[in-house]
Amino acid sequence: MDFSWVPAYTGLFLKAFGMTLRLGAIAVFFGTVLGLVVGILSTTKNRILKPIRVILKVYVELLRGCPLLIQLFMVYFGFPYMGINIDISLTTFLVFTLYSGAYIAEIVRSGIESISVGQWEAGYSLDLNYMQIMFRIILPQTIKLALSSLVGFYIGMIKDTSLASIIGYSELVRNGQSIMNQTGRPFETYIMVGVCYFIICYPLSKLVPVIERKAARYDRA
């Protein structure tokens, strides 16, 4: 194995590392915001909101039921087909946000529904309204419950950003390919790429038990 070429490509690796981080952060942040909104709306009982709930259900099921790679292709080829031209970064951000939003919406929805109905009743009997109960009583408990599955999903999402290389978004894998072409060292290059993913994902995975311990600290007598 020969890693002597690495210093010369440090800049390129760092740039690619940054691009992966950026895509991961966007998917995580906007996906979480979108997922919270969709997840909360999906649990409402209001009759007027029923059509919106149906549309959101279709969105969540469609995106969860179709591989991310296919969604990337559909938008990448579909938009120009419809006469819409957006650049690769925007395409990638859009697809990743919608995809992670659909998954996070499901985590949020099932979390909200797992909170005992007694919590709602206690809130209403204390003269609180829907929004106050949702944001002060239900969501904090939901997030505490869902936090480890959320972080697990975030880790998966960051690893899935590698798929964006296929439509030409220049993240770690994409840049790894061009480095490999230039150096002729595929094995060492992919080891370096793997190390980069590990640097992002490992601390996140270590966060899960910390969060769980923190969340459980009040539950003991």
Place this chain on the structure above:
Amino acid sequence: MIELKNVHKNFGKLEVLKGVDLTVKEGEVVAIIGPSGSGKSTMLRSINHLETIDGGEILIDGKVMGGSAKQIKEARLNLGMVFQQFNLFPHLTVHDNIALAPKLNHRFEKEELEKTIDELLTKVGLLDKKNNYPPQLSGGQQQRIAIARALAMKPKYMLFDEPTSALDPELIGEVLRVIRQLADDGMTMVIVTHEMSFARDIADRVIMIDGGVIIEEGPPRQIFSSPKNERTKTFLKSILEREESVKEGLFTTAGIEIEE
């Protein structure tokens, strides 16, 4: 005054309340007894609109309970509720459990609220648990906090839905003591309970519900000593026999009698 007029409630095809009439005057303590599934909890929950009734009407101080969300919210201001399962907010400390609703409803100035919380916690004997979280407390302690939480909204009426049914026998007394103290303070209360001796001691009036209707009502002495209705007699007999067998140390579990 709480008034129920010909209240009907269905769950699907099942008619749970079949025309209930009841008036609770200010300062009165009303105990509601009856077998499981008789509709007593549903009736209590209808009073603060946790159940929407299908017929009749409920008046709180002459105003109809129901209508718009705003009307319901206004009527609920006068009603405190304590649940069988306590329903404390597990992610908030005891202090924040009590403070949340008065704060969000702008019930007090900040200092006044703090004073009220301390007073209430002293009243239920749990001032030292102010900064604990509900899962760190026993069932009895949690229920006493739930009572303090309801009282913090300064309700005119308190509704208790089987407040001791989820508690271990040795923890029931501490909760009943707090409720008794409230009765002594003159609080108007409607209590759904299976604690017959407690109902006998504390209530001004006992209501027996069966099959979704009030089948008998009267002062506790009359209901417990000389019930007129056959079903009341049978119900009380079965409960008292069980209480007696507990006292004598005889327990019946799944058909097996254990003598201690």
